[in-house]
Amino acid sequence: MQKVLVIVGPTASGKSALAVRLARERGGEVISADSRQVYRGLDIGTGKITKRQMQGVRHHLLNVASPKKVFTAHDFVRLGRKAISDISARGKLPIVCGGTGFYIDALLGRVSLAETPRDERLRKQLTAQTAPELFAMLKKKDPTRALMMDTPSERNNKARLIRALEVAAHSPKRTRSFCAYDYDVEWIGIDWADGALKQRIHSRLLARMRAGMVAEVIRLHHRGLSWKRMEELGLEYRYISRYLRGMLTKKELHTVLAYEIWQYAKRQRTYWRRNKDICWQK
Numbered sequence: 001m002q003k004v005l006v007i008v009g010p011t012a013s014g015k016s017a018l019a020v021r022l023a024r025e026r027g028g029e030v031i032s033a034d035s036r037q038v039y040r041g042l043d044i045g046t047g048k049i050t051k052r053q054m055q056g057v058r059h060h061l062l063n064v065a066s067p068k069k070v071f072t073a074h075d076f077v078r079l080g081r082k083a084i085s086d087i088s089a090r091g092k093l094p095i096v097c098g099g100t101g102f103y104i105d106a107l108l109g110r111v112s113l114a115e116t117p118r119d120e121r122l123r124k125q126l127t128a129q130t131a132p133e134l135f136a137m138l139k140k141k142d143p144t145r146a147l148m149m150d151t152p153s154e155r156n157n158k159a160r161l162i163r164a165l166e167v168a169a170h171s172p173k174r175t176r177s178f179c180a181y182d183y184d185v186e187w188i189g190i191d192w193a194d195g196a197l198k199q200r201i202h203s204r205l206l207a208r209m210r211a212g213m214v215a216e217v218i219r220l221h222h223r224g225l226s227w228k229r230m231e232e233l234g235l236e237y238r239y240i241s242r243y244l245r246g247m248l249t250k251k252e253l254h255t256v257l258a259y260e261i262w263q264y265a266k267r268q269r270t271y272w273r274r275n276k277d278i279c280w281q282k
Helices: 015-024 073-089 103-109 120-127 133-142 143-148 158-170 193-208 211-220 227-233 235-244 249-271
Strands: 001-010 028-034 093-097 184-190 280-282
Touching: 001 211, 015 028, 015 093, 015 133, 015 184, 028 073, 073 093, 073 103, 103 249, 120 158, 133 143, 133 158, 143 158, 143 249, 143 280, 193 211, 193 249, 211 227, 211 235, 227 235, 235 249, 249 280
Parallel strands: 001 093, 001 184, 028 093, 184 280
Antiparallel strands: none
């Protein structure tokens, strides 16, 4: 089977830098597994790696979709498997690196993507609910799938949540099923003690604010990205858009973002804790 190296961990843990170092050591190329870094123009807010930070290592699945459109797990699996084949065909090691657990598990065959048909009657009922209400329903109907979708963009994406509830209603067992790997996977996890990770999150947030994260959101909105879509994209884009609309002060923006990013990091930890194959580094 094709060898694949996977690097996971919470946000701000240093996954990207580790992936670049190992790619240079082992002759690899990196496949980004981040649900928001696939979008063009979402650079500072997502912590997207820069050309300089890549150090000449080729990266895949960055900037492959318009932020105005929804990029799905099916899209990621299709493009991710194509990237793995391309990298391996050139004698390189595919290195999957990112924090979106569901994308990685789907790519590697750890979870199957259901082919449940549309249920228009159910969809009509669910459409009247808000995204938080839909996510709460999913946590009751299918806790495992809810955990997989617990990312900034997924938990506020009504279309994806409605689809998940539709699948849970018609094929609940399938969404929890795991299948055999298609690849020979080596898992590496990187994490820090709580205090150290909180400090890394805080320092990175300040650095991104100084780098022009607010200006990036303004630029995206001027290019036609709606406030509604900003809300769906989550975290930095949601709260900066609220700040720009006068719903938060600058001080409140920093406080709420630091808190929400830390909560997201804890959810990422919870997601990966069930994977006993991961060799953790601290």
